Amino acid sequence: MDAEQQLQAIKQAKVLMVGAGGIGCELLKTLALSSFQDIHIIDMDTIEVSNLNRQFLFRQSHVGQSKAKVARDAVLRFKPHINITAHHANVKDPEFNVDFYKQFNIVLSGLDNLDARRHVNRLCLAADIPLVESGTTGFLGQVTVHMKGKTECYECQPKPTPKTYPVCTITSTPSKDQFEGGGGGVSLPLARNFSLPLARNLLTGTISLSCLVHPCLSFSHLCTPVLGCFILFVHCIVWAKDLLFSKLFGDKDQENDLNVCSNNATSSSEHAEDVFKHILDEDIEQYGRRIYDHVFGYNIEVALANEEAWKNRNRPKPTYSSDILPDKLIQQIGNLDNGATDDPSSVSAMGSLGLKNPRDIWNLEENTRIFLEALKLFFGKREKEIGNLTFDKDDQLAVEFVTAAANIRAASFGIPLHSLFEAKGIAGNIVHAVATTNAIIAGLIVIEAIKVLLCDTNSYRMTYCLQHPSRKMLLMPVEPFEPNKSCYVCSETPLSLQVNTHRSTLRDFVEKIVKGKLRMDFPLIMHGSALLYEVGDDLEEDMAANYAANLHKVLSELPSPVTSGTVLTVEDLQQELSCNINIKHREEFDEENEPDGMLLFGWTQAPPMNMDNSLPV
Amino acid sequence: MNRMKSLHQEGRKEQKRYLGDDQWRKARNLRALLGVLAQTGREGVLEQRRWLRLRMDGEELTEQETALYDRQIRVWGVDAQRRLSKSHILVSGMKGTAVEFCKNIVLAGIGSLTLMDDRMVTEEALSANFLIPPDENMFSERSLAELCCDSLREFNPMVRVSVEKGDLSTFDGDFYDKFDVVVVSCCSLRTKKLINEKCRKRSKRVAFYTVDCRDSCGEIFVDLQNYTYSQKKLVDTIEQQLQYPSFEEAVAVPWRALPRKVAKLYFAMRVIERFEQTEERNPGETSVADLPSVLKLRKELCETQSLNESHIPDGLLERLLAGRREFPPVCAIIGGILGQEVIKAISGKGDPLKNFFFFDAFDGKGIIEDISNPDTGS
Numbered sequence A: 001m002d003a004e005q006q007l008q009a010i011k012q013a014k015v016l017m018v019g020a021g022g023i024g025c026e027l028l029k030t031l032a033l034s035s036f037q038d039i040h041i042i043d044m045d046t047i048e049v050s051n052l053n054r055q056f057l058f059r060q061s062h063v064g065q066s067k068a069k070v071a072r073d074a075v076l077r078f079k080p081h082i083n084i085t086a087h088h089a090n091v092k093d094p095e096f097n098v099d100f101y102k103q104f105n106i107v108l109s110g111l112d113n114l115d116a117r118r119h120v121n122r123l124c125l126a127a128d129i130p131l132v133e134s135g136t137t138g139f140l141g142q143v144t145v146h147m148k149g150k151t152e153c154y155e156c157q158p159k160p161t162p163k164t165y166p167v168c169t170i171t172s173t174p175s176k177d178q179f180e181g182g183g184g185g186v187s188l189p190l191a192r193n194f195s196l197p198l199a200r201n202l203l204t205g206t207i208s209l210s211c212l213v214h215p216c217l218s219f220s221h222l223c224t225p226v227l228g229c230f231i232l233f234v235h236c237i238v239w240a241k242d243l244l245f246s247k248l249f250g251d252k253d254q255e256n257d258l259n260v261c262s263n264n265a266t267s268s269s270e271h272a273e274d275v276f277k278h279i280l281d282e283d284i285e286q287y288g289r290r291i292y293d294h295v296f297g298y299n300i301e302v303a304l305a306n307e308e309a310w311k312n313r314n315r316p317k318p319t320y321s322s323d324i325l326p327d328k329l330i331q332q333i334g335n336l337d338n339g340a341t342d343d344p345s346s347v348s349a350m351g352s353l354g355l356k357n358p359r360d361i362w363n364l365e366e367n368t369r370i371f372l373e374a375l376k377l378f379f380g381k382r383e384k385e386i387g388n389l390t391f392d393k394d395d396q397l398a399v400e401f402v403t404a405a406a407n408i409r410a411a412s413f414g415i416p417l418h419s420l421f422e423a424k425g426i427a428g429n430i431v432h433a434v435a436t437t438n439a440i441i442a443g444l445i446v447i448e449a450i451k452v453l454l455c456d457t458n459s460y461r462m463t464y465c466l467q468h469p470s471r472k473m474l475l476m477p478v479e480p481f482e483p484n485k486s487c488y489v490c491s492e493t494p495l496s497l498q499v500n501t502h503r504s505t506l507r508d509f510v511e512k513i514v515k516g517k518l519r520m521d522f523p524l525i526m527h528g529s530a531l532l533y534e535v536g537d538d539l540e541e542d543m544a545a546n547y548a549a550n551l552h553k554v555l556s557e558l559p560s561p562v563t564s565g566t567v568l569t570v571e572d573l574q575q576e577l578s579c580n581i582n583i584k585h586r587e588e589f590d591e592e593n594e595p596d597g598m599l600l601f602g603w604t605q606a607p608p609m610n611m612d613n614s615l616p617v
Numbered sequence B: 001m002n003r004m005k006s007l008h009q010e011g012r013k014e015q016k017r018y019l020g021d022d023q024w025r026k027a028r029n030l031r032a033l034l035g036v037l038a039q040t041g042r043e044g045v046l047e048q049r050r051w052l053r054l055r056m057d058g059e060e061l062t063e064q065e066t067a068l069y070d071r072q073i074r075v076w077g078v079d080a081q082r083r084l085s086k087s088h089i090l091v092s093g094m095k096g097t098a099v100e101f102c103k104n105i106v107l108a109g110i111g112s113l114t115l116m117d118d119r120m121v122t123e124e125a126l127s128a129n130f131l132i133p134p135d136e137n138m139f140s141e142r143s144l145a146e147l148c149c150d151s152l153r154e155f156n157p158m159v160r161v162s163v164e165k166g167d168l169s170t171f172d173g174d175f176y177d178k179f180d181v182v183v184v185s186c187c188s189l190r191t192k193k194l195i196n197e198k199c200r201k202r203s204k205r206v207a208f209y210t211v212d213c214r215d216s217c218g219e220i221f222v223d224l225q226n227y228t229y230s231q232k233k234l235v236d237t238i239e240q241q242l243q244y245p246s247f248e249e250a251v252a253v254p255w256r257a258l259p260r261k262v263a264k265l266y267f268a269m270r271v272i273e274r275f276e277q278t279e280e281r282n283p284g285e286t287s288v289a290d291l292p293s294v295l296k297l298r299k300e301l302c303e304t305q306s307l308n309e310s311h312i313p314d315g316l317l318e319r320l321l322a323g324r325r326e327f328p329p330v331c332a333i334i335g336g337i338l339g340q341e342v343i344k345a346i347s348g349k350g351d352p353l354k355n356f357f358f359f360d361a362f363d364g365k366g367i368i369e370d371i372s373n374p375d376t377g378s
């Protein structure tokens, strides 16, 4: 292509960048250097200390200020004559509607959460503006071009993917508030428990947790609502390793969000402060049980107190050590004394308990024993190291402790448990150099953006940045996938729903399907021209009352009855998304396999992928 | 509790008196950064605890320092961070790619970075350089390296960034002993070979890298000499040994001895490099007008090396000749890959690439090529 033509296209382009974090800083810099003249940035975040050593446009003096605005000012210092407009706002704010999107030639996304990504995807589709999506985790990254009708959208179905794969977002607890907290009295138990700053850093790449990408489990697509158990379990590992383990054995001085979840209860903060202290002469098992009850029992209770947060989710179950192990551990474990000459680095809770195979999955009781025993061994044999330990996957006892803690937490949340072998693989896969991956990904985004501006459709590529070369490649471009013809987001194919119309209420439908599966925030539900339900701030009182009444009614008894054969239209006005759902009545549902009591077809949840090294070329 | 606290305060005052304010703070930060983990024995443990408590009470260890320390230890592990923070890196030639690289390693927290580039600022130098604000008053009498140095220091106060004047290829071997890694950018074939040889002659290993971007293409060359590292598999660790050829050895490997599908960019870069050498051009001082002579050179080289000329397309050569200006996205990509490689080599973690890396924005592939003698591996 002609260099001059390319430069013209760049100079005339109006670009919207969403996200000014890890990728965003790099992207804004590269766009400016590449002669882009008109850039808008949206980011609602403010700068935190922990951002500083990765997000290179920010300095200590900027802490607390808007990322979007500081990034703009920093770039204007070396490129003063371009236009950068900073929006310190939530990308989901209604002001960023279809008309807003339509003023741009292209949207570039370096977002850190699935929910905002979906939202941007839906608006780009509605405005018919091409979107370049990106994500990084550790050494891994991905850039994808989404163009309506030409390539898949962000929410098209998942497909088999390379062995190592970037998953850039925490998806286990899809709450729109997940990453938006950062203060106030609002408690978001799950998000908080998973550590707000940690989660955000993970996603923006300021901290490397490529444990999200497990080399022996290939799984789903960056761009799809991955809700596999594996990822959920990864969260338990992250929690056990980065929060609990470092709280108990690491530097006591470091920031640790283990207790943040209880900060809305005034009296509990003290409770939280002291619980981790080992009181002089306190029996170690007693101490272990206190910790256990605090993190698996009390903290979960605190989290549960916020009813709002659990409306859509399975409620976790608080776990107390005395329920699992009523009696004090007998002294087959307490062989602390006879092994006084043992090398402290080789002590093992599995050894003490006679558990041999690291590939076995321990049950809750075994995990509880390992948890208490490992804690005992740390205090009994490796006391010198306490306060200075960092998790090391070659440290057997540390891995045992983290595995047990992750599993107990997983059990509370109803997530399948994993073996030590698996947990070690997840916990240990720590890679570095995240700043560099962000830089690389930003470069790739700009290359794709230029192709889009030149309408060079045939050369669009989806590019993976890999940790280990595949066919000699570290940067691997593949042809973009075609749109999924039955994608409910980017195609007009209707969905179908099997439901017992005499038993399920409109509320069930709204919560489980419209919000739970279709991820709509402000849904409007119509049967023909009859409005059944609507969410909005500006509803008339009588309408609001009508809708509230409708929610309690079963589908077949609504003012405009929904029965087998009915076609419902569901819309989200902010997302500009609309889809039709064909209703089919079905009498019975299997409680265990179909707990929702309804089944949606034409909508796909990412299936767990099999182990597969093949690459989609 | 109060008694404990006052004891700590006493201890702190004592340390301070002994070391002097500034030293004391430095020592504390350094300790904080390194995790104070090397000490053993009862005394050591007591000492560690004391430091940790001091840190907790201390008001002088800023939040920023704590955050820097925390994240790096968490992400890299103590050992890798210790190696990084003790490493010394020299970068010669401050164009866009080198600037990207410098940003990456300064953020990662290396010990020191020395910059070399005595050229004055030109418009071209500014175009892919985000370290230099276009304030013309600042440019007078100041070299590219000096201007970049100022900005890089701000990125991470824990890294010492400095400037060395002069021509690297004329420096004595001793000079190289100060560094663990030497990165050269935009320099001639002759200089590359010369500096590489000087690095190789040192008694300790000085890792050598070259990096170049032309148009929307980039090349990295790596020489880690004899490099042993532990390759981590899921469950176990294998000792891996790699033998790297020098730049001179690598480019001397007969083309017909190379595997069939070597990146075209490899050959094209060698042709251009050779062209600049014969014509005594400065690196990058080429234009499309040179194409006929370059095509002639290609023919000669391909004939002597028995390589089909189609392996080096005209279009590619033309792009490389014309592309004086760096393409910023490619600078970011190549600077990022180079950053990762240098971090791997210093920390001893991860598989380092051997020994060339190519990226071409045209096809979007980032390819590793092992260009070494098939018999010896080097």
Ligand SMILES: [Zn+2]
Binding pocket: A152, A153, A154, A155, A156, A157, A483, A484, A487, A488, A489, A490, A491
């Ligand atoms: Zn789609």
